[in-house]
Structures are given as C-alpha cells and as structure tokens.
Amino acid sequence: MNILEQIYEINFNKVMFNERKTTIESNNTIILGPPKSGKSYLIYDYLSQFDTNKYLYIDFEDYKNNTKEIAKNLQDFIVQNKIEVVVFENFLFDVEIPKNIQSLIITTKQKDTIEGFEIIHLGGLDFEEYLLFDKKHQNSSNSFNSFLKFGNFPESIEYGENKKALRNYEICKLYCDDQIQLEILFLLVKNAGEKKSLFQLFNSLKKEIKISKDRFYKTCELFEYNKLIFFCEKYNQPKATKKIYIHNHALLDIVSYKKNFNNLFKNMIYLELYTRYDDIYYLDNVDFYLTEQNEIILAIPFFNNLISSMIISKLLTTLENYKINKITIVTVNNEQTLFVGEIEADIIPFNVWAVSL
Secondary structure, eight states, X not given: OHHHHHHHTOOOTTOOOOOXXXXXXXXXXXXXXXXXXXXXXXXXXXXXXSOGGGEEEEETTSTTOOHHHXXXXXXXXXXXXXXXXXXXXXXXXXXXXXXXOSEEEEEOSSOOOOTTOEEEEOOXXXXXXXXXXXXXXXXXXHHHHHHHHHOSOXXXXXXXXXXXXXXXXXXXXXXXXXXXXXXXXXHHHHTTTSBOOHHHHHHHHTXXXXXXXHHHHHHHHHHHHTTSEEEEOBTTBTTSOOEEEESOGGGHHHHOXXXXXXXXXXXXXXXXXXXXXXXXXXXXXXXXXXXXXXXXXXXXXXXOHHHHHHHHHHHHHHHHHTTOOEXXXXXXXXXXXXXXXXXXXXXXXXXHHXXXX
C-alpha cells in the first residue's frame, strides 16, 4: 500500500486560499467546471474542517498514482486508518466507490453521476469575487480593467501581464484531450456573443479539419455539461438559433487578432447574470431578458446620445409586448438615466452594476 501511504501524508491545512461564493455543503458532492476555476481550492476549504488523519486525497491525474494499485487496496486502507473523507480529483469512474465513509468529494469532467450525490458547477470568478482576490489594484476601476483584459481565472491575477494571455491558452489545452477538441473549443470561443447553430459551426469546421458530425456534437455537449460554453435561448422560441457564450470572456483575445469588443463585453455581462439568475433569454434588439424580474439588460460599452435615440425607437414595442418594468444599460464607464417611454432606464458602469446585483 505504499502509494496510499504516501498520499495519506498530504496535508492541506497550510494551504492559503480565498473563499468563494460557492461552497461544498453536501457530504457527497461531484464538482464540475472549467480547468483552473478553483475546484481544488474549494476542496481544500472543505478539508480544513477535518483532522488531517481523517481524510485521503487522491489526484488521478498525478502520474505517480497508479490507479490499479489504488483500486486494489483502497477499501482496506480506509478501514485500517479509520478515514472519514475521501477526495477523488480528476476521477474517471474507474475505481469502485469506497464504502463506510462519511464523505466523498469528486471532481471530474465525465458525465457519469452517482445517485445521492449533489452536483455543483464552479466557474471562474465573478467580478465581486475578483475584487476580493485582487490585491494589486487600489480601486474597482483598475480591477475592472484587469478583469476585462485578462479574464476570470483566479490564478491569472498572480501572473505577470506578459504571461497572462499565454496562460489562458495553456489552460484551454489542459481541458482538451487532443487537438481536435481544442479546435472545437476555439471555434466556439471565436463565436462567443453570436447567434450560431451547431450545424453552422460544424460545417465551417469541417472545411478546416477532418471531423465527424457525431464527434463534434458530443464534444460540444461535454463542453456545455461542464459549463465551458453556454447557449442562451430566444425567449419563447426554443427552436430559434441560440447565442453562444463562453466561461471566460478573455479567451476571445487568444483566438483571433480581430477584436470584437461588443461580444466580449456581452459575454462578461452574461457570466455575471448566470451566477445569479436561472432564466436568461434574449429578444430582438435586447441582449438579455430576465423573465422573473421583468427586466431587460442592454450591453452598450460606449453609450452616447445617438445610441440613446436608437434605443428608444427600437424598444417601445418590446416594453409593451413583454410588460417590462425595468431597463438596465451596462456600459464601460457611462453613468446616467434616460426615459424609454415611461420607464426610467439606468445607465451604469459594469464595475458598479456587477457588485449591485
């Protein structure tokens, strides 16, 4: 049992971490999410409530950990050492689930589930969390500039600016099993903020690489399951083409020299909404529609008077048809109000809006 004995000596009590809004609340939990979103640190936080001799932490991506040897000896080792908590990181469901333990925490990108386990998804930092993690900048405006440019991965805060874009690329490669998966992910990233069907995307990709339709769709399904990508529906039209969003808005800058700031900004706003609301849709001329709040949200990074008149002319019918009672226009740095019909619309900078949700 030499491997398990070595693993058993690992102590996480001295690991420093910042708390997240998401926490492990169920003894039996499966954690999903993009690579480097902080899943391991979520586990370290959970383990901190136990004595070090009560838990066993196994990372199946650690080359030193022989899966066959672990599977053969695990249950006996747990019993002999009276272990209460077991953690399986990067689990492929190829080891029998241990018996007679208090808690089992699993991270995986597989779609396998276990009856009685709570599933939680951990994404990148929302802006409010980013402010707590960011010790370098003195105010929210400076933090916003960094968040906008380099994205929401927790570890990116500590990297030098000249290395952050490269690190974002490396993290994408960590999640993909091969170059084809990476090509699919980057295709989705390039189309973040756009209305594109998977059929359209598949047809464009197969002109560039050899790939089957089945593999393309299964990969997209896996990415969606793990919240690397999101599909936003048009309200009350489930068959309409969906809008694509990705788990880290900064990835748009690593896949193309062509900058689409509007799409990047919309993606930032979608991620903030996703952490707080269950039902997010889009409408004609409306970026986001929150049905329960009867609110529409427009992403207009650089607001001006010309845009103001265009908005009013396009939205009056929408306000009446959908009984809208609140309009929010999120910008980079503009702050004011205007009336659209009888509704007073709030025009508010992202760094103020995101922490007020």
